[in-house]
Amino acid sequence: MPDSPESTPIEKLKMHSPDLTAQNIEKIATLFPGCVTESTCPDGTLRRAIDFDLLRQELSDSIVEGPQERYHLDWPGKRQALIAANAPIAKTLRPARDESVDFDTTRNLFIEGDNLEALKLLQETYLGEIKMIYIDPPYNTGRDFVYNDDFAENNNQFLKKSLQLDEVGNKLVSNTESNGRFHSDWLSMMHSRISLSKRLLKKDGIIFISIDDGEVSNLRKLCDEVFGEEQFAAQIIWKKRNTPPNDKLIGTQHDYIIAYVRRDFSGIKLRPRSDDQIARYKNPDNHPKGPWVAGDLTANVKGGVLSKLSFIQLLIHGRGRNSIQQTTGIGGSTVIA
Secondary structure, rough: OOOOOOOOOOOHHHOOOHHHHHHHHEEEEEHHHHHHEEEOOOOEEEEEEOOOHHHHHHHOOOOOOOOOOOOHHHOHHHHHHHHHHHHOOOOOOOOOOHHHOOOOOOOOOOOOOOOHHHHHHHHHHHOOOOOEEEEEOOOOOOOOEEEEEEEEHHHHHHHHHHOOOOOOOOEEEEOOOOOOOOOHHHHHHHHHHHHHHHHHHEEEEEEEEOOOOOHHHHHHHHHHHOHHHHHEEEEEEEEOOOOOOOOOOOOOOOOEEEEEEEEOOOOOOOOOOOOOHHHOOOOOOOOOOOEEEEOOOOEEEEEEOOOOHEHHHHHHEEEEEEEEEEEEEOOOEEEEE
Protein backbone atom coordinates (compact mmCIF):
# COMPACT_ATOMS: atom_id res chain seq x y z
CA MET A 1 0.00 0.00 0.00
CA PRO A 2 1.59 3.32 -0.97
CA ASP A 3 2.30 5.89 1.66
CA SER A 4 -0.32 8.52 2.18
CA PRO A 5 0.47 12.13 1.25
CA GLU A 6 0.66 12.91 4.95
CA SER A 7 3.56 10.48 5.48
CA THR A 8 5.72 11.97 2.72
CA PRO A 9 4.96 15.71 2.63
CA ILE A 10 5.97 17.15 -0.72
CA GLU A 11 7.39 20.28 0.92
CA LYS A 12 10.19 18.18 2.45
CA LEU A 13 11.41 16.94 -0.93
CA LYS A 14 14.37 18.70 -2.54
CA MET A 15 13.19 20.44 -5.69
CA HIS A 16 16.66 21.01 -7.16
CA SER A 17 19.73 18.97 -7.98
CA PRO A 18 22.87 19.26 -5.82
CA ASP A 19 25.59 21.78 -6.69
CA LEU A 20 28.30 19.34 -7.76
CA THR A 21 30.87 22.09 -8.29
CA ALA A 22 30.43 23.31 -4.74
CA GLN A 23 30.76 19.73 -3.47
CA ASN A 24 33.99 19.23 -5.42
CA ILE A 25 35.42 22.48 -4.09
CA GLU A 26 34.55 21.36 -0.57
CA LYS A 27 36.43 18.08 -1.12
CA ILE A 28 39.50 19.91 -2.43
CA ALA A 29 39.29 22.32 0.52
CA THR A 30 39.48 19.35 2.90
CA LEU A 31 42.73 18.16 1.32
CA PHE A 32 44.26 21.50 0.32
CA PRO A 33 42.66 24.35 2.29
CA GLY A 34 45.29 26.81 1.08
CA CYS A 35 44.13 26.36 -2.51
CA VAL A 36 40.63 27.68 -1.81
CA THR A 37 40.16 31.35 -2.60
CA GLU A 38 37.43 33.77 -3.67
CA SER A 39 36.40 34.99 -7.10
CA THR A 40 33.82 37.45 -8.41
CA CYS A 41 30.84 36.21 -10.41
CA PRO A 42 29.52 38.16 -13.45
CA ASP A 43 26.71 39.56 -11.27
CA GLY A 44 29.25 40.93 -8.79
CA THR A 45 28.70 38.37 -6.01
CA LEU A 46 31.53 36.39 -4.45
CA ARG A 47 31.92 32.64 -4.49
CA ARG A 48 34.46 30.08 -3.39
CA ALA A 49 36.91 29.04 -6.08
CA ILE A 50 40.08 27.03 -6.56
CA ASP A 51 43.50 28.56 -7.19
CA PHE A 52 44.53 26.05 -9.87
CA ASP A 53 48.11 27.34 -10.08
CA LEU A 54 48.56 26.64 -6.39
CA LEU A 55 46.76 23.30 -6.66
CA ARG A 56 49.09 22.25 -9.49
CA GLN A 57 52.04 23.11 -7.25
CA GLU A 58 50.60 21.09 -4.38
CA LEU A 59 50.38 18.07 -6.70
CA SER A 60 53.90 18.47 -8.09
CA ASP A 61 57.31 17.64 -6.64
CA SER A 62 59.00 20.45 -8.61
CA ILE A 63 58.32 24.15 -9.06
CA VAL A 64 55.44 24.75 -11.46
CA GLU A 65 55.61 27.89 -13.59
CA GLY A 66 52.91 30.40 -12.75
CA PRO A 67 52.33 34.07 -11.93
CA GLN A 68 55.21 35.96 -10.34
CA GLU A 69 55.22 35.53 -6.59
CA ARG A 70 55.35 38.43 -4.15
CA TYR A 71 54.31 38.95 -0.57
CA HIS A 72 51.10 40.97 -0.45
CA LEU A 73 47.52 40.93 0.75
CA ASP A 74 45.07 40.56 -2.11
CA TRP A 75 41.36 39.88 -2.52
CA PRO A 76 38.62 40.36 -5.13
CA GLY A 77 37.52 43.98 -5.01
CA LYS A 78 40.77 45.46 -3.71
CA ARG A 79 41.22 47.76 -6.70
CA GLN A 80 37.66 48.98 -6.35
CA ALA A 81 38.34 49.71 -2.67
CA LEU A 82 41.27 51.92 -3.70
CA ILE A 83 39.01 53.77 -6.13
CA ALA A 84 36.32 54.20 -3.46
CA ALA A 85 38.82 55.76 -1.06
CA ASN A 86 40.05 58.29 -3.63
CA ALA A 87 36.79 59.08 -5.46
CA PRO A 88 35.46 62.61 -4.78
CA ILE A 89 31.91 63.18 -3.59
CA ALA A 90 29.62 66.17 -4.16
CA LYS A 91 28.33 66.54 -0.61
CA THR A 92 28.83 68.78 2.39
CA LEU A 93 28.18 68.78 6.14
CA ARG A 94 24.96 70.48 7.20
CA PRO A 95 24.74 71.84 10.78
CA ALA A 96 21.83 70.59 12.89
CA ARG A 97 21.43 73.53 15.26
CA ASP A 98 18.06 72.38 16.62
CA GLU A 99 19.59 69.08 17.77
CA SER A 100 22.77 70.65 19.17
CA VAL A 101 23.80 72.04 22.55
CA ASP A 102 25.78 75.32 22.56
CA PHE A 103 26.43 74.96 18.83
CA ASP A 104 28.47 78.19 18.48
CA THR A 105 30.75 77.61 21.48
CA THR A 106 31.12 73.84 21.78
CA ARG A 107 34.48 72.23 21.05
CA ASN A 108 32.90 68.88 20.18
CA LEU A 109 31.64 67.68 16.81
CA PHE A 110 29.24 64.80 16.21
CA ILE A 111 28.73 63.75 12.59
CA GLU A 112 25.77 61.57 11.62
CA GLY A 113 25.76 59.84 8.25
CA ASP A 114 27.68 57.41 6.07
CA ASN A 115 31.10 57.03 7.69
CA LEU A 116 33.06 56.83 4.43
CA GLU A 117 31.49 60.05 3.16
CA ALA A 118 32.13 61.73 6.52
CA LEU A 119 35.80 60.71 6.44
CA LYS A 120 36.12 62.22 2.96
CA LEU A 121 34.50 65.49 4.03
CA LEU A 122 36.84 65.76 7.02
CA GLN A 123 39.89 65.59 4.74
CA GLU A 124 39.55 69.28 3.83
CA THR A 125 39.57 70.65 7.38
CA TYR A 126 41.29 68.01 9.50
CA LEU A 127 43.93 66.56 7.16
CA GLY A 128 46.89 65.60 9.36
CA GLU A 129 45.30 67.20 12.44
CA ILE A 130 43.78 64.29 14.40
CA LYS A 131 45.66 63.03 17.45
CA MET A 132 43.78 59.78 18.04
CA ILE A 133 41.17 57.73 16.16
CA TYR A 134 39.16 54.80 17.53
CA ILE A 135 37.20 52.52 15.18
CA ASP A 136 34.70 49.87 16.25
CA PRO A 137 33.89 48.22 12.90
CA PRO A 138 31.54 45.34 12.10
CA TYR A 139 33.27 42.16 13.26
CA ASN A 140 32.19 40.18 10.19
CA THR A 141 30.45 37.43 12.13
CA GLY A 142 28.01 36.64 9.31
CA ARG A 143 25.21 38.27 11.30
CA ASP A 144 26.32 41.90 11.09
CA PHE A 145 26.59 44.25 8.14
CA VAL A 146 29.21 45.88 5.98
CA TYR A 147 28.73 49.06 3.99
CA ASN A 148 28.17 49.00 0.25
CA ASP A 149 30.25 51.82 -1.26
CA ASP A 150 28.80 52.13 -4.75
CA PHE A 151 28.95 55.84 -5.59
CA ALA A 152 28.34 55.27 -9.31
CA GLU A 153 24.59 54.86 -8.77
CA ASN A 154 22.00 57.31 -7.62
CA ASN A 155 19.74 56.45 -4.70
CA ASN A 156 16.93 54.99 -6.78
CA GLN A 157 19.29 52.76 -8.74
CA PHE A 158 20.91 51.59 -5.56
CA LEU A 159 17.62 50.80 -3.86
CA LYS A 160 16.55 48.74 -6.86
CA LYS A 161 19.84 46.87 -6.74
CA SER A 162 20.22 46.20 -3.02
CA LEU A 163 16.81 46.85 -1.40
CA GLN A 164 18.68 47.50 1.84
CA LEU A 165 18.78 50.64 4.00
CA ASP A 166 19.12 51.05 7.73
CA GLU A 167 16.87 53.21 9.88
CA VAL A 168 18.80 56.41 9.09
CA GLY A 169 19.35 55.73 5.41
CA ASN A 170 22.82 54.17 5.49
CA LYS A 171 23.57 51.75 2.68
CA LEU A 172 23.95 48.26 4.13
CA VAL A 173 24.39 44.80 2.67
CA SER A 174 24.28 41.65 4.76
CA ASN A 175 27.63 39.90 4.61
CA THR A 176 26.60 36.27 5.06
CA GLU A 177 28.52 33.04 4.65
CA SER A 178 26.74 32.41 1.33
CA ASN A 179 28.79 35.28 -0.10
CA GLY A 180 31.95 33.24 -0.69
CA ARG A 181 34.10 33.01 2.40
CA PHE A 182 32.92 36.57 3.10
CA HIS A 183 36.35 38.07 3.82
CA SER A 184 36.59 40.10 0.62
CA ASP A 185 33.61 42.40 1.22
CA TRP A 186 34.82 43.13 4.73
CA LEU A 187 38.37 43.87 3.58
CA SER A 188 37.12 46.21 0.86
CA MET A 189 34.97 48.07 3.35
CA MET A 190 37.80 48.41 5.87
CA HIS A 191 40.56 49.32 3.41
CA SER A 192 38.99 52.57 2.20
CA ARG A 193 38.09 53.71 5.72
CA ILE A 194 41.49 52.92 7.24
CA SER A 195 43.26 54.64 4.33
CA LEU A 196 41.22 57.82 4.85
CA SER A 197 41.71 57.65 8.63
CA LYS A 198 45.48 57.51 8.18
CA ARG A 199 45.43 60.79 6.24
CA LEU A 200 43.61 62.50 9.10
CA LEU A 201 46.19 61.52 11.72
CA LYS A 202 49.03 63.76 12.84
CA LYS A 203 52.51 62.40 12.25
CA ASP A 204 52.59 61.28 15.90
CA GLY A 205 48.89 60.29 15.90
CA ILE A 206 47.64 56.81 16.75
CA ILE A 207 44.66 54.70 15.68
CA PHE A 208 42.91 51.98 17.72
CA ILE A 209 40.64 49.39 16.07
CA SER A 210 38.51 46.82 17.91
CA ILE A 211 38.23 43.34 16.38
CA ASP A 212 37.68 39.70 17.32
CA ASP A 213 39.33 36.42 16.32
CA GLY A 214 37.43 36.24 13.03
CA GLU A 215 39.31 39.02 11.22
CA VAL A 216 42.20 39.96 13.53
CA SER A 217 44.81 38.36 11.24
CA ASN A 218 43.40 40.08 8.15
CA LEU A 219 43.16 43.40 9.97
CA ARG A 220 46.82 43.17 10.99
CA LYS A 221 47.87 42.50 7.39
CA LEU A 222 45.63 45.29 6.11
CA CYS A 223 47.03 47.83 8.57
CA ASP A 224 50.57 46.66 7.81
CA GLU A 225 49.89 47.53 4.18
CA VAL A 226 48.26 50.91 4.86
CA PHE A 227 50.50 52.16 7.68
CA GLY A 228 53.61 50.02 7.25
CA GLU A 229 54.58 47.01 9.34
CA GLU A 230 57.03 49.10 11.40
CA GLN A 231 54.18 51.38 12.53
CA PHE A 232 52.51 48.58 14.52
CA ALA A 233 52.23 49.65 18.17
CA ALA A 234 50.38 46.86 19.99
CA GLN A 235 47.74 44.15 19.89
CA ILE A 236 45.89 44.73 23.14
CA ILE A 237 43.76 42.00 24.70
CA TRP A 238 40.44 43.39 25.93
CA LYS A 239 38.54 41.20 28.39
CA LYS A 240 34.91 41.61 27.38
CA ARG A 241 33.20 39.15 29.74
CA ASN A 242 33.86 37.47 33.09
CA THR A 243 32.81 33.94 32.13
CA PRO A 244 33.51 32.17 28.82
CA PRO A 245 30.60 31.00 26.67
CA ASN A 246 29.84 27.28 26.81
CA ASP A 247 28.52 26.89 23.26
CA LYS A 248 31.98 26.49 21.70
CA LEU A 249 34.83 24.01 22.06
CA ILE A 250 37.02 26.75 23.54
CA GLY A 251 35.11 29.73 24.88
CA THR A 252 36.82 33.09 24.52
CA GLN A 253 36.43 35.93 27.00
CA HIS A 254 38.30 38.59 25.06
CA ASP A 255 38.54 40.60 21.87
CA TYR A 256 41.45 42.68 20.60
CA ILE A 257 42.33 46.32 20.06
CA ILE A 258 44.90 46.86 17.31
CA ALA A 259 47.03 50.02 17.58
CA TYR A 260 49.12 51.66 14.82
CA VAL A 261 50.96 54.98 14.81
CA ARG A 262 50.97 57.36 11.84
CA ARG A 263 54.72 57.86 11.72
CA ASP A 264 56.47 57.74 15.11
CA PHE A 265 55.86 57.49 18.86
CA SER A 266 57.23 60.91 19.78
CA GLY A 267 53.84 62.32 20.69
CA ILE A 268 52.85 59.42 22.95
CA LYS A 269 53.78 60.51 26.45
CA LEU A 270 54.50 57.88 29.10
CA ARG A 271 53.50 58.41 32.71
CA PRO A 272 56.58 59.73 34.57
CA ARG A 273 58.20 57.58 37.27
CA SER A 274 58.04 58.80 40.85
CA ASP A 275 61.18 59.41 42.95
CA ASP A 276 60.46 56.25 44.95
CA GLN A 277 60.31 54.19 41.73
CA ILE A 278 63.58 55.66 40.44
CA ALA A 279 65.31 54.97 43.79
CA ARG A 280 64.72 51.21 43.33
CA TYR A 281 67.12 51.10 40.37
CA LYS A 282 70.83 50.63 41.19
CA ASN A 283 73.95 49.77 39.24
CA PRO A 284 76.28 47.95 41.64
CA ASP A 285 78.13 46.17 38.82
CA ASN A 286 78.51 49.24 36.59
CA HIS A 287 76.42 47.67 33.86
CA PRO A 288 76.81 49.60 30.59
CA LYS A 289 73.02 49.86 30.19
CA GLY A 290 72.75 51.75 33.45
CA PRO A 291 70.72 51.23 36.65
CA TRP A 292 68.63 48.10 36.93
CA VAL A 293 66.42 46.27 39.40
CA ALA A 294 66.05 42.51 39.96
CA GLY A 295 62.56 41.21 39.24
CA ASP A 296 60.65 38.58 41.19
CA LEU A 297 61.52 35.23 39.58
CA THR A 298 59.13 33.15 41.66
CA ALA A 299 56.00 31.58 40.23
CA ASN A 300 52.60 30.77 41.69
CA VAL A 301 52.82 33.55 44.25
CA LYS A 302 49.36 34.18 45.61
CA GLY A 303 48.85 37.38 47.53
CA GLY A 304 52.61 37.81 47.93
CA VAL A 305 52.96 34.52 49.88
CA LEU A 306 54.91 31.53 48.53
CA SER A 307 52.99 28.27 48.74
CA LYS A 308 54.49 24.79 48.94
CA LEU A 309 53.58 24.25 45.29
CA SER A 310 55.95 27.08 44.41
CA PHE A 311 58.94 24.76 44.83
CA ILE A 312 60.17 21.96 42.57
CA GLN A 313 62.11 19.15 44.25
CA LEU A 314 65.18 18.12 42.24
CA LEU A 315 66.65 14.72 43.10
CA ILE A 316 70.15 14.56 41.63
CA HIS A 317 72.01 11.19 41.26
CA GLY A 318 75.64 10.99 40.28
CA ARG A 319 79.01 9.55 41.18
CA GLY A 320 78.15 8.03 44.52
CA ARG A 321 76.32 11.05 45.88
CA ASN A 322 72.70 12.03 46.12
CA SER A 323 71.43 15.49 46.90
CA ILE A 324 68.10 17.26 46.97
CA GLN A 325 67.80 20.83 45.83
CA GLN A 326 64.80 23.08 45.78
CA THR A 327 64.00 25.79 43.29
CA THR A 328 60.94 27.83 42.55
CA GLY A 329 58.53 27.01 39.76
CA ILE A 330 55.43 24.95 39.16
CA GLY A 331 54.87 22.36 41.85
CA GLY A 332 56.17 18.86 41.21
CA SER A 333 59.25 16.63 41.33
CA THR A 334 61.99 16.10 38.76
CA VAL A 335 64.58 13.32 38.82
CA ILE A 336 67.88 14.09 37.10
CA ALA A 337 70.21 11.12 36.46
